[in-house]
Amino acid sequence: QKEVEQDPGPLSVPEGAIVSLNCTYSNSAFQYFMWYRQYSRKGPELLMYTYSSGNKEDGRFTAQVDKSSKYISLFIRDSQPSDSATYLCAMKKGVQGAQKLVFGQGTRLTINP
């Protein structure tokens, strides 16, 4: 069993839809949770970073963490074609600054105009 499971998709939705992306994990030692966006042939860029259960909002993006269920989500409101990318969840144990991240497989998302 992988430490982090993420549905690879692909996921295709119309412009303006609410998108829900999810990851589950098996190791309760994970304390910090991230979502990265990766455009084709580019490096991942950090979208959201959280370390506690609950919601964190940043513009059209909301990250949700449920440590009791070992489940994290990323919601995208009013989705735009420019949101089309692969979204990777990532998590780590230990203190800030030690960046040995464990990534999910990534979900390929397409927003159709």
Next chain:
Amino acid sequence: NAGVMQNPRHLVRRRGQEARLRCSPMKGHSHVYWYRQLPEEGLKFMVYLQKENIIDESGMPKERFSAEFPKEGPSILRIQQVVRGDSAAYFCASSPPPGTSGSGELFFGEGSRLTVL
């Protein structure tokens, strides 16, 4: 403010040759990480380095792979006697020193794509 710079962006090698991938971290960053991304897979941690020091190499294959981050110059990931299974995108990332502002974030380069024929 230049980001993480990786070169070459694309590298083609025949089986048995050596591949050298280079990474210059962002200005002010002293920590470098290498990750490998196989087709249709997420990124897998390989190694974590500071200048002249390997901190964690638990993700590195035991043979043929090595990494360094010298006092001067870029970090180098070296793959000897490449095989087809080494074909992947290799990403470098950097972060500020622990305990400093922004040390919780990794900044990734655009990757070096290795193809082994």
